[in-house]
Amino acid sequence: MTEVSVAVKPGRAVQEPARRGRTRSTKRSRREARAAYLFLAPWFVGLLVITIGPIFASLYLSFTDYSLLEEAKWIGFDNYVKMFTEDPRFVASLKVTTIYVIVSVPLQLAFALALALVLDRGLRGLPLYRSIFYLPSLLGGSVAIAILWRKVFGAEGLVNSVLAVFGIQGQGWVGHPDYALGTLILLHVWTFGAPMIIFLAGLRQIPSSYYEAAAVDGAGLLRQFKSITLPLLTPIIFFNLVLELIKSFQSFTQSFIVSGGKGGPADSTLFYTLYLYLQGFKNYDMGYAAAMAWVLLLIIAGLTGVNFLASKYWVFYGDTK
Amino acid sequence: MSSGKKMWSAALLATAVLAVTAACGSGGGAGETADGKIKLRFSYWGSDARQKMTEEAIKKFEAKNPTIDVEGEFSDWASYYETLSTKVAGSDAPDVMSLEIRGLREYADRGTLADLASKVNTADVDAKVLGTGAIDGKQFAIPTGVNAFSLLVNKGLVEQSKAALPDDKTWTWEDYVELAGKISAGSGGKVTGTQLSWNPAYLQIYATQKGEPFYDGNKLGMTPETIKEWWAIMQNLIKGKGAPEAAKSSEIGATSIDQSLLGTNTGAMGMWWSNQLGAASKASGQELDLLRMPKIKGATAGGMFLQPAMFYGASSKTEHAAEAAKFIDFMINDPEAGAIILSDRGLPASSKVLTAVRDKLPEADQKTLAFLDENKGELTDPPAAPPKGASAMEDILTRYSEEVMFGRLTPDDAAQKFITEANASIAG
Numbered sequence A: 001m002t003e004v005s006v007a008v009k010p011g012r013a014v015q016e017p018a019r020r021g022r023t024r025s026t027k028r029s030r031r032e033a034r035a036a037y038l039f040l041a042p043w044f045v046g047l048l049v050i051t052i053g054p055i056f057a058s059l060y061l062s063f064t065d066y067s068l069l070e071e072a073k074w075i076g077f078d079n080y081v082k083m084f085t086e087d088p089r090f091v092a093s094l095k096v097t098t099i100y101v102i103v104s105v106p107l108q109l110a111f112a113l114a115l116a117l118v119l120d121r122g123l124r125g126l127p128l129y130r131s132i133f134y135l136p137s138l139l140g141g142s143v144a145i146a147i148l149w150r151k152v153f154g155a156e157g158l159v160n161s162v163l164a165v166f167g168i169q170g171q172g173w174v175g176h177p178d179y180a181l182g183t184l185i186l187l188h189v190w191t192f193g194a195p196m197i198i199f200l201a202g203l204r205q206i207p208s209s210y211y212e213a214a215a216v217d218g219a220g221l222l223r224q225f226k227s228i229t230l231p232l233l234t235p236i237i238f239f240n241l242v243l244e245l246i247k248s249f250q251s252f253t254q255s256f257i258v259s260g261g262k263g264g265p266a267d268s269t270l271f272y273t274l275y276l277y278l279q280g281f282k283n284y285d286m287g288y289a290a291a292m293a294w295v296l297l298l299i300i301a302g303l304t305g306v307n308f309l310a311s312k313y314w315v316f317y318g319d320t321k
Numbered sequence B: 001m002s003s004g005k006k007m008w009s010a011a012l013l014a015t016a017v018l019a020v021t022a023a024c025g026s027g028g029g030a031g032e033t034a035d036g037k038i039k040l041r042f043s044y045w046g047s048d049a050r051q052k053m054t055e056e057a058i059k060k061f062e063a064k065n066p067t068i069d070v071e072g073e074f075s076d077w078a079s080y081y082e083t084l085s086t087k088v089a090g091s092d093a094p095d096v097m098s099l100e101i102r103g104l105r106e107y108a109d110r111g112t113l114a115d116l117a118s119k120v121n122t123a124d125v126d127a128k129v130l131g132t133g134a135i136d137g138k139q140f141a142i143p144t145g146v147n148a149f150s151l152l153v154n155k156g157l158v159e160q161s162k163a164a165l166p167d168d169k170t171w172t173w174e175d176y177v178e179l180a181g182k183i184s185a186g187s188g189g190k191v192t193g194t195q196l197s198w199n200p201a202y203l204q205i206y207a208t209q210k211g212e213p214f215y216d217g218n219k220l221g222m223t224p225e226t227i228k229e230w231w232a233i234m235q236n237l238i239k240g241k242g243a244p245e246a247a248k249s250s251e252i253g254a255t256s257i258d259q260s261l262l263g264t265n266t267g268a269m270g271m272w273w274s275n276q277l278g279a280a281s282k283a284s285g286q287e288l289d290l291l292r293m294p295k296i297k298g299a300t301a302g303g304m305f306l307q308p309a310m311f312y313g314a315s316s317k318t319e320h321a322a323e324a325a326k327f328i329d330f331m332i333n334d335p336e337a338g339a340i341i342l343s344d345r346g347l348p349a350s351s352k353v354l355t356a357v358r359d360k361l362p363e364a365d366q367k368t369l370a371f372l373d374e375n376k377g378e379l380t381d382p383p384a385a386p387p388k389g390a391s392a393m394e395d396i397l398t399r400y401s402e403e404v405m406f407g408r409l410t411p412d413d414a415a416q417k418f419i420t421e422a423n424a425s426i427a428g
Helices: A002-020 A026-061 A078-085 A088-120 A126-139 A143-153 A158-165 A180-190 A193-205 A208-216 A221-249 A253-258 A272-282 A286-314 B002-026 B048-064 B077-089 B101-108 B127-131 B155-160 B173-186 B200-209 B224-239 B246-253 B274-284 B321-333 B335-341 B351-360 B363-378 B390-405 B411-426
Strands: B038-045 B068-075 B096-099 B142-153 B269-273 B289-291 B306-314
Touching: A026 A286, A078 A088, A078 A286, A088 A126, A088 A180, A088 A193, A088 A221, A088 A272, A126 A143, A126 A193, A143 A158, A143 A180, A143 A253, A180 A253, A193 A221, A208 A221, A221 A286, A253 A272, A272 A286, A272 B077, A272 B390, B038 B048, B038 B077, B038 B321, B048 B068, B048 B321, B048 B335, B068 B077, B068 B321, B096 B101, B096 B321, B101 B306, B101 B390, B127 B142, B127 B306, B142 B200, B142 B274, B142 B321, B142 B363, B155 B173, B173 B224, B173 B269, B200 B224, B200 B390, B224 B390, B224 B411, B246 B390, B269 B274, B274 B363, B289 B363, B306 B321, B321 B335, B321 B351, B335 B351, B351 B363, B390 B411
Parallel strands: B038 B068, B038 B096
Antiparallel strands: B096 B306, B142 B269, B142 B289, B142 B306
16 A cells, blocks of 8 residues: 555656656656656566466466475466366355355345445444444454354354343354354354445435435335335446456455364355465465366456446446436 | 765775675574583473473573573474474574474484484483384484373363263273264263374374284385275264264364364364363363273284374584583483473473472373373383385375265275375385
């Protein structure tokens, strides 16, 4: 971040002479441009060394057998072939992650939108409520919350204590392969704060005159929501959808902590990224892990692409017909 | 023009600052410190208490060897191997590294470790225990101390539940299952008999009782029948209410010993490595004891074995091989180091150190020592370091065991699949 702010100043310095440069000395502007690039250099170096370099290194590693402890050996497409032909755990992790994303993202967005609508009704103390609801978003990916989740959904946890009041004999939710993923989905839904804030901002953008006009014409709340709020909010929904889709495909901490780093019970919470980590660091197969990372990149890029294509049919930008 | 000059110097300054900070970041490689001392890096994992002890031992070593400066590199267990393998990958391996037996071959087979034979004095270390650190005749690692996988019991809770402990010299798995059920029933649900363990050491003990080895070179040496019988013990425990149902069991299985049934006084038994008696006793606050593992009826071998708690190894790339060996020698053989570390890295492997610190050991460890002494004649030889890929064994075993406990796989299918996956993992 600091590099960026440094880069802004010389950027302005370059523009000024560029405007006048045609009429005045170009020698000076060239020199200033050079200075600007020198200022920018630290940032470029960072981009190359810390971001672009490793990305290409990981692409190379994905075609190798690399244990971290020895030199990488080129093995061509073996890692990719193995993934899809002889690794049932890879397929299992893909399945777990897909279910997680498909269920938790729409649920979370629906929840976020519903709360944004309620808060937008002009509640007193709105900033306070907004902050409170936003809190889980800040904490959701944290270790402490994942541990808390074990306590809440454990065999002797809060949920079962409440159920016991009603005479229902609960069971260990995080410890059962049929329910463990469900608790992680709930955890994700619970972190609805970030999309909620964005929805709130989006709702504020809709001119109140539309609602007034609709009310004059006798439209009820539901009708107003369907015909005004929803269509005008589609760009925001789209934005949240893309963002949350990418984020939830990359979920790691929840499953890592709640399952004790194993994706258990019986692989029911084996997230894609968790399996990637286990392959790289526990099985000393960094080449395979790198290949998995690239497959994930392709999956996310593909889904985002499809999302953008599909958006033509349902996202309504006010300025287009 | 002056403003242009100023800008140039500012830009140069910024670049210079960046270069300096970058240089600081990559500092800390092997070599010498500013005052001409040889710098030795030593990596280990563990608790804060262990860090304090280790730092104290390092100070003592430095006092005796003023030309060497040892820098401890400490991390928690969960991230230890990640950090270590990343350092090795970056040609930044510590000169001396701690390893445990499952990681030993991962590192030794890949040429990361140096042969320490005749560089470190091992005369006082039991030859069989020492042998676990040797691979293909090369002494890649020196064991720090030993442990035995055993049964921990809270005798007070057993008595409260009006159950009686059978003689652990003769007891069978059936006795164990029955006792666990009695404890659960007798305590009125307040105390559960035992908790399940999926530690490969447990299966290894069971297999030895059947006369089968866990590993046979680069594949498993057990028959599917053995694994199925072993699962049947756990299924019977759940059936007889001697252990919590499957979901709760897998939940407890993912927590540390502090949160275990035994550690929270909600269970009367459990299986762990003997050096965890101290931690379990501290968590429970009650008196805990060690028992021999139950046996198969008519088994000739008890199957329990000593295993090094940890090893010290030296990097094959170190520039200070002699100093690294000297430091390891100090940590293993010097009674002064032993007096600081005590049983933190297992009961000292060196008999000389053990004799010297015996009386200083905490109560729980004195108990462990007495227990191991008493059992000495029954113990099976320490097994060789497991093959490369064995780091994943506990995870694989846990996974298939859970599949069986939840009834998602039949024991037949699970045993087959477990053997296939485990063999693939350790094939090399």
